[in-house]
Amino acid sequence: MPVLQNMMWYLDVRTVLLCVVVVLVLRWFWGRPKNLPPGPWGFPLIGSVPAIVREIRRGVEPHDLFMRYAAKYGPVFRLKVFNKTVVVLNDYNSVKEAFQHPQLNDRPKVLLAELFKSEGVAMASGEKWVELRRFCLTVLRSFGVGKTSFEEKIGTEAEELMKEMSAYNGKPFDPKPLLINAISNVICSVIFGKRYEYTDGDFKNLLSMLGENVKLFGSGGVMLFFPALRHLPFMSTDKLESNVKAIVTFLINVIDNHRAGFDPENLDDFIDVYLMEIRNNQANDKAGAKHGHLTEHTFTGTIANLFAAGSETTATTLQWALLYMAVYPDIQQRVQAEIDAVVGRNRLPRMADKPELNFTRAVIWEVQRMTTIAPLGVPHAAASDTQFHDFLIPKGAFLVPNLWAVAHDPKVWSDPDQFQPERFLNDKGEAVQADELIPFSVGRRSCIGEHLAKMELLIFFSFFLHQFTFKKPDNSPPLALKGRGGFTYSPREFNICAAKRD
Template sequence: MSLLQNMSWFLDVRTVLVCMVVLLALRWFLGRPKNLPPGPWGFPLIGSVPAIVREIRRGVEPHDIFMRYAAKYGPMFRLKVFNKTVVVLNDFASVKEAFQHPQLQDRPKVLFTELFDTEGVAAASGEKWIELRRFCLTVLRSFGVGKTSFEEKIGTEAEELMKEMSAFNGKPFDPKPLLGNAVSNVICSVIFGKRYEYTDGEFKKLLSMLGENVKLLGSGGALVFFPALRHVPFMSTDKLVANIKAILTFLINNIDNHRAAFDTDNLNDFIDVYLMEMKNNQTKLRKGNESKHGHITEHSFAGTVANLFAAGSETTATTLQWALLYMTVYPDIQQRVQAEIDAVVGRNRLPRMADKPELNFTRAVIWEVQRLSLVVPLGVAHAAASDTQFHGSMIPKGALLVPNLWAVAHDPKVWSDPDQFQPERFLNDKGEAVQAEELIPFSVGRRSCIGEHLAKMELLVFFSFFLHQFTFKKPDDSPTLSLKGRGGLTHSPKEFKICAIKRD
């Protein structure tokens, strides 16, 4: 081939490439829906990914990045992540209104669903989600979850945990694995009908993988809602996928064991009830009748069990971890909580849910810990079921709606000195605990956390038990404890050790 032919071939290829780039850019700019919310400029095809990744690599958390954008573009702004429009909501009013809107209740396709052939209640949309959520809530309530009668189960687990703490005899220990095991046991008693000993190696490994995945899912849990990110070179996901497979295998084995021992006259837990409902569905179908729970299928089984297990384990345990850290850092607050519990409960018995109305400062401390630590800073994203007009802007079908719950919890227009630990902000002039409407650690609307009632009861029972029985202190030889968290799917404390000193 002559030099002239080579040059001609090169020019032809270059022309084609330039035309492709121009066409893609035109499609990017001209194909965008009109009247979108304001937001930062983004590159064609990849949108705002480079700018966000650059900030994250500098150590800035996504919720802080979004707060900066909100200061410039307003409480509701839009950005592009690859081919997906993302609308970020940064104040209470917009989060509340959007998450109550009937057309903004769907879920985007998530990593778990894309990798494995199961879609649980947390990832479902439309009629399937409505049916699965209603079923889950009904079954959980039937086993006492959220009711005062369930208090005994939580209290029993709290007492087991305190035995483990006592065994350290005031020496330093990391509370994270113990809290994880205890909180998980509460939901396991409902889902699997059993609890796991703190020495159970398999269960400890399972919880370790669950905690590791929280970190591996990236700041703000980006990989959950943008599965395509796993193909980006610097996002190594082999370990994440392996962990998810191992956790799923554990859950499926549990389901299979229930299947083998299934007794229609003896339904002991959630899995048994789910199996029974599927059996009833099959019977109705054989008779030509329509089932009331047509979405209670094998396809949703493992995913729903996984959703309940994960939601009932990680977030509450992390909140309790923060609570112990704050009590250690603020010993004067710890003493006030202990004084209140002693005055209300006395020293001859453990606290009960019946004491709740009088434990005003104790509840205020729990709420302030939840506000400041905000364990799930970016909540759980919704998706638009159709093109929707909202606050004067168009939210296109399929767009993600991300609630920046961190911004809501640190909004200076709502909270005076929002970065300060001030439990008194939740007390009225009479010293009564009053929860602010803007405190939404479990999100809001019909898709708010399915385990909210359970989590609230766990937080009060565990926390009041701990402060009734122990005083928590920093080990003498440890550095100053940090209240700066680390990112991931959840906002968790950096690893720390404390001493649990038994009270008289």
């Protein structure tokens, strides 16, 4: 009798589990909203995760996989990642239209906000995001960011970097640590009110952790936007979490030092202005506060967002630019010839020279197009059920812009896999930037540091080519233009030689 009871109990449990599975499967197939974009089949509960993970482990980048799907299902297609609907946008028109739609401008909840325990400007949504973005842009402009007057600060840092390059006397070196330090110093001068020497151990460690995290987020930054993936056995986040904790500690120390020496009559940098706003909010009731969302909760996250956005992507673009110049010496010579003709050899380039540096600008744009530093951009989320391209985008769905697909669309770019800066020159030899070149994304959530990055790229790149010729080290393997996936698409480590020009 006990044996029979045990068997009955076992059968009951198995029956219940089977019923649960059947209900979930039925809900998966019949509980979905109608008229969703087309897309590949996915498993109940886990969706397309196995297929995506399998391809990533084979070395296929997500942006390439999504281009494959787009060829089959169209430029707007849908995936299911666990319980999330993901709509991938694969051409310029769909990205532009979606990211200009007021109901498609939210940000999904991401791993960084959870780890930082702070919601910064890049990750906020709704009224909070509008206020934080407006405040950040206003303060950055007040310190000259994006204005011609700011070029002296950028130029000073570029000259410091060239001193470091000159110290190698033409011998091979890894440019990435120098580039990230220099570019970071530009934004640090605005946010922190100081720059850091290249020998500063704490700052070097901070930048190293920042770069490591970019890789740890996985190809295309998948783990950043799909935090549940971190529970998969081969995607441990222990190192990621320890790095974030150390970065937060560094930023909090900087903020606390500002707090200790705060002088409301002398607001020298972004942190000072933010502290002033927090004080003003505390002096008023929240309903009457001018910037009610500028709180301690959004402080560290916003500082981290601005610091990261103003460091990694521009440094990586310059790293790619140097690599391409070494691989294409004839194009490097044409850039140098143009700079010499416009600027001469007795001074360094200036922003005033920009209109005449047509080929130089075309080369920068082509590097940005070829390498597309953030291949999948930063996803948006639907604030409500939204009709888009005759499809329904359900509330909470992620919208992922495949910027790589946009930059390599053969319908827009002839020979898209070929490095051809001339594609950005008109018949008169004038530089004309195509609308479809969107390395900073588009719409109201486009990169907050776009104007600063454009100025940095022109000044640093023109300074470099004015002063040096970049070459592959002798007796070394050929330089590879194949990148390495992460949240950003960066070159594999390489050494380069900077030969001083006469």
